[in-house]
Amino acid sequence: MPPSSRRPRQPGAPAIDKRSIVRYVGITLFILLLLSLPQFGTGADLIYKNLFLSTAIVALGLDVLIGRTGQLSLCQGALFGVGCFTAVQVGAAGAPWPVAFLAAVAFTALVSTIVGLPSLRIRGLQVAVATLAFQIFLISLSSTKPEIKGIGTEGITRPEYLESDQRYYYFGLVFLGLTVLLVHRIRSTRSGRMFVSVRDVEERSGSFGIASGPAKLLAYAFAGGIAGLGGALYALQIGTPNDVSPFNLQASLILVAITVIGGAMSSMGIIVAAFFFSAFASLSYIPTDKSTLVQVLFALLLVLNILVYPRGVGGSFTDLKDQLNKLVFGPAPRPSPRPETTDAVAAASNAMALRKTPRPLRERLPTSTLLVATDVTVQYGGVRALDHFTAEVRRGEIVGLIGANGAGKSTFFNAVSGLAPVTGSIVFRGQELVGAPPAIRSRLGLARTWQDMGLVRADTVRDNLLLAQAWMARYPAAPGLLGLFSALPDERLVRHRADLALELFGLSHLKDERLGDLPYGTMRTVEIAAAVSSGPDLLLLDEASAGLTPEEAHQLGDRFSALRDELGLTLVVIEHHVPLIAGVCDYCYCLESGALIAEGTPAEVTAQPRVVESFLGKGSIDRSTDHHVVVTDDLVDDAVEGSPVDDGLEVARA
Amino acid sequence: MFLEELIRGLSLGSAYALLAVAVVLVFTGTRTLSVAMGEIGAFSFYAANDWRLDGLPLVGWRYGVPTMLLVACLVGAAMGLLIERFIMRPLVARAPLDKLIATLAIALSLALLELNLFSFDPIQAPVPFAQGTFYDVFGAELTSAQLLAPPVLLVTVGSLYAFLTKTKFGLATRATTSDPDVARLLGVKVNRVYLFAWVVGGLLAVIAALLTAPATSLIPFNQTTLLLRSLAGAIIGGLDSLTGAVVGCLIVGVVSTLFQATPLSFAGADGSILLLVLVTLLVRPRGLFGSPRAAF
Structure with a gap:
């Protein structure tokens, strides 16, 4: 690396990046706008503005589910209703509003967790359909049993200090602010990271010690709890719900629309979208006969949004911020x-x-042997990807795993990681891994990388x-x-x-x-x-050299040694570059079609005719000169130029 | 009593099945789970009815109820065409969830447009199939729409099935269904298949709306709520199988009528349908007749 590209370390660099000033100014303006919202329009508009706050809260919760965790829920409207009805019921029983709020949050989180249960077994669109079924069911339940809604009770009553709608707006705004803080806070905790890993690398999250099922349920519970908060806020606003229109299918769809148009994971974008979808059309400056037309416009906007600008309102805020920064401070x-x-x-x-x-x-x-695999077999339908493979990894070793594509090397890693159907036994530090959930491995001291x-x-x-x-x-x-x-x-x-x-x-x-x-x-x-x-104690590296430049690949051998010597790690490496293996490995296993064909020191293994044949194909060995390989031009790529040539395996142009 | 419920359930299920076939057609053709089908049907139906009373826009031509059926079908097919060409085709390579949300947005726009554009008066409710008269079928009283649903289903799905299995274009459709890229390499004009799926889907949605919408008043998303039952049927049967959609919807129809009347149901028919869907998804995610790919 040329020294000029190194950034000099600046002592006493300012704690606050000046580029974040634009961001803070933007946020401040936005908060001021929200605070002054009751000043615009007539007093009658306040009802809709209060509804907007509840909607924004529910949408922020839904975004944790959709944007963070990648699970679509089409029943958030119904959950909003569950929160509302719970608060009404609890309030009607005479409890003060904080108790009603807490009850609504807890109960809705519970219902939402139940809604999320199918996601443990099915995924994607199917989950969406299952939640759709819940939406219809919950609304149908509330219309066949009106007592659920608290009809006929006094409902929940606002305390005196919240009587005025304007005060109630600020009361709601506090909860909106809390929700924003909560949603931001979850991003920097373990839960938030679990959500993202479930969204992007679900099958692999086990290798980080994350069990995806509980993570999903937690996301559902979180989104549900926040929907419950929104519902309780709405309940306290209206007292008793006289119709279910804020909770019906349309409402659920609009909530999804709000999170999409607002832009995934942008609180500001979502709040703006919530305002336009839930309140704007009803405000007094829009003539009543035009209000549905305005809504249509927003719905069309949603289509347009998906078509041309998938990043939503939040994305345009970010772009604006970047442009301003560029204008003020340069690129x-x-x-x-x-x-x-x-x-x-x-x-x-x-x-x-x-x-x-x-x-x-x-x-x-300290143990002398870290990993012992005995008779490990992995069968996918009729294909035996790994066939009675037995191997041992001692502490402090670098063990190589070689073989042609499809030989079963990565399958072995998947077997160790708990991602493949395994028979046999894999013991790590005396602990049997076969049958244990994937998530325990990282705690035991096992880490891995992936080919891709x-x-x-x-x-x-x-x-x-x-x-x-x-x-x-x-x-x-x-x-x-x-x-x-x-x-x-x-x-x-x-x-x-x-x-x-x-x-x-x-x-x-x-x-x-x-x-x-x-x-x-x-x-x-x-x-x-x-x-x-x-x-980790043991690190499994799956084709660390894949996709690297020859120069980078060449340095990899030093990196392996450094990982062992400096960090005290034991390594198992899958590699195609035989010279790399030969250079650093202490011991080496060679697989072909799932079966072990050779093991020993790299020199021993690469000297075996069967190994050479497996790599280069039959007929590539000139039998007259033992251990001497003749490689045709198109196979020369397999050997890295200038790499140390092992004494047992000579590579020469024909 | 039981026979009566069964007949009513089968008739109801047939109406659901028409919509479900529309969903399945679009799903297999374009890998899009469309929740807009119900609203496409409703919109076309209300548009055709509105123009029947007020005259065709620009032309001012008024027509009778039989012509209205034709107009509705044309509008539905045209909407399928427009939606495919201008909204769904640009999204073809996007994630399934993006496409689903796009259809959500379409459903939302259409439902709101219905409210905004069409005057609806229950007295002027379009009555393509006389409402008041009931026909006695083995003791079950059916309206003419309910009576018509099973034969209409039989004819439309039968001809669709024949088209898909017997014609060259049908073969191209099935090739696209199994792998659009390979189909394209083999010379199939994949975009035409997408267009076909949406146009026929729109048409079927209108037929379903004609058979179901008249009985109810104009409530936005009413057809989408109906669609949910069709969707439930399609999922139970397998989302990429026409047979599955029909069988699944008949099951849903029968179950919902049977459970509606019993004290077992604690939330009408929807509770039992929810249960049915969940059990299917958990036990056999691909559905009764679906291919493994139906478990998306």
Whole structure:
């Protein structure tokens, strides 16, 4: 790396980036606008403005489900109703409003969790349809049993200090503000990271120690709880619900529309969209006969939005902010997208610090053998991807796994990760892994990378490192939101470790970059950094050299050695570059069509005619000169030029 | 008593099935789960009816009820065409959820437009099939629409099935269904298949609306609520199977009439349908007749 591309470290750099000023000014203006909203229009409009607050709250909750977790719910309108009815019932029983609010939040969260149960088994559109069925059912239930709605009771009554609609608006605004804070807060806790991993890399989230089922249910509960809050706010506004139109199918669809048009994960965009969809058409400056036309306009806008501008209102806010910043401060500096070279002394101390993990002693005790796989068989229908494979990995070794495409190398990794149907036994540190849920592995000290990158590309580099350490931040969701119990120290620990790992791999300057914006080679480095930050004993690297430039691939051997020597890791690496394996591995297994065909030191393995045949095809061996391989031109690619040629395997042009 | 309920259920299920076939056709043809079908049908129907009374826009031509049926069908097909060409085709490569939300937006726009554009007066309710008269079928009293639903279903689905299995274009459609890219390589004009799915889907949606909408007043999303039952049927039968859609909807029809009358149901028919859908999704996500790909 040329030294000119290195960014000099500035001592005493300002704590607040001047570029965020534009953002803060924007937010302040937005808050002022919300505060002054009751001043516009007539007093009669306040009813709709209050409805807008409830709608915005529900939509913000729904966005956690749709935008963060990738689960579509078409029954949020009904859940809004559940919250409303609960508050009315509890309020009618004489409870003060805070109790009614809490009850509404809790009960709606419960109902929402039930709504989310099918998502454990089905996914995508099917979940959407299941939630649609819940919507129809819940509304149908409330119309056949009017007592659910609290009809015939006094309902919930506003306390005196909230009698005026204007005061009620500010009361609601406080709850909207709280919801925004909550939704933002969840992003920087373990729960938020779990949601994103379920959305983007669901099958692989187990390797971060995340069980996707509970994560989904938690997202449903969270969205439901917030819908309950919105419902309770609405209940206190109206007393008793006289019709179910705010809760029907149309309302549910509009709520989805609001989150889509608002732009995923943009609170400001969603609040704006909520205002236009729920209140604007009813305000007094719109003539009554035109109000449905206005709504039609918004619905058409939604279509247009999906067609041409998928990022929604929030996206245009971001663009505006970037434009303003560019105008005021000039173009933003782009950090070099490559890892920086690191200071050796600092790296050594970082590595030492990273080796300390909060793992119980029993799981840290030194053992000579880390992983023992016995008779591991993986069968997919009629295909036996792995056939009675037996292998052993000793502590401190670098073990190579080679073989042609489809030999079963990644299948073995998937078997160890708990993602393949396995028979046989895989024991890690004395713990049987076969049959254990995938999520326990990272806690035991097992981490892995994926052939095609298993991280969340939409998140920043740092967030990905935090995600990889999910097992270490073990605090439950609710205290996490409030920063109680172990949440703060746990978070501090994982953030510290993320910073250490980033510095160790020379990625500190890229920590706030979106992972997907970085070059592929850097992404692969981030993936290794993430795996290392989770504090493993054993690291499984699946084709770490795939997609790298020859230069990068060449440095990989040094990286493997460094991972072992500096971080005390044991490695199992899948590689196609035989010279790389030969250079660094202590022991080597060669697979063909799921079966083990050779094992031993790299020299022994690559010397075996069967291995050479497996790689280069029959007839590629000139039998007269034993161990001497003749490679035809089109196969030369398999060998990296200038790499150390093993004594057993000579590569020569025919 | 039981036979009576069964007959009524089958008739009801036939009406659902027409809409379900529209959904399945669009789903298999374009991999889009469209929730707009109900509203496309309703909109066409109300438009045709409105013009019957007020005269065709610009032309001012008034027509009778039989012509209205034809006009409604034409409007439905035209809407299918426009929606496919201008909204869904640009979205063809997008994620399934994006496409679903686009159809949601279409449904929303149409429902609101119905409210805005069409005067609706229950007295002037369009009566293509005389409402007051009931026909006795094995003890079950059926309106003419209910009586017509099963034979109409038989004819439309039968001819659609024949078209898809016996003609060259049908073969192209099925090829596109199984893999659009390969179909394109083989020379199938994939866009035509998409267009076909939406146009015929729109047509079927109108027929379903003609058979069901007259009995109710104009409530936005009424047809979408109806669509849910069709969707339930389609899911039970398997989302990419015409047979499945028909069988599933007949099951839904029968179950909903049977349970409506019993004290077992705690929320009318919808509770039992919800249960049916959930059990299907959990036990056999692809549905009774669906291919493995139906479990999207």
